Amino acid sequence: GESVGLHLPTLSVQEGDNSIINCAYSNSASDYFIWYKQESGKGPQFIIDIRSNMDKRQGQRVTVLLNKTVKHLSLQIAATQPGDSAVYFCAENLQGAQKLVFGQGTRLTINP
């Protein structure tokens, strides 16, 4: 089911390669950031988060990097698998507010 825009940025990678998805956030006062994965017809699913007092955080096969100087966030997925195909959203939370602002999303497609 369509749940995202027709003109999403798209990243195509070979199965087994590493994927890097980038996100520019808007507010320098944001202090919490999350990456979500959304598969077709489903709700966004939490992947990994990071707070502004860190610049790197690792999970299972995923790493999030935060560069506050240029307000940039990236998600690295190691050894990309077919099941990683989805739209990936970054979200920022303003300091003191329980309110996420989502980016437009990036569609990740895996080539066999």
Next chain:
Amino acid sequence: DAGVIQSPRHEVTEMGQEVTLRCKPISGHDYLFWYRQTMMRGLELLIYFNNNVPIDDSGMPEDRFSAKMPNASFSTLKIQPSEPRDSAVYFCASSLYNNEQFFGPGTRLTVL
């Protein structure tokens, strides 16, 4: 835990009709959020509650939209009267304190 539960999963109605979307958050979570996702505007926060109290409804598009949370385990989003431009996927999410939000599967609303 079953996760966030939303009903119905699909709703098709005619312009002018009242629509009620339902959400059961994860037990113990103290925040509940309603989002709308469209191709054109992406994922937008409509309103959120903390301990059943509406905190920020600045995302509610107009007076035709209303949301309630009568208790910690139930919330509704109502549109009256509905219009074709309300067609979208509506997500409910819940969280504990200022942590990651868990999304439900969404309700796909089509207004004819």
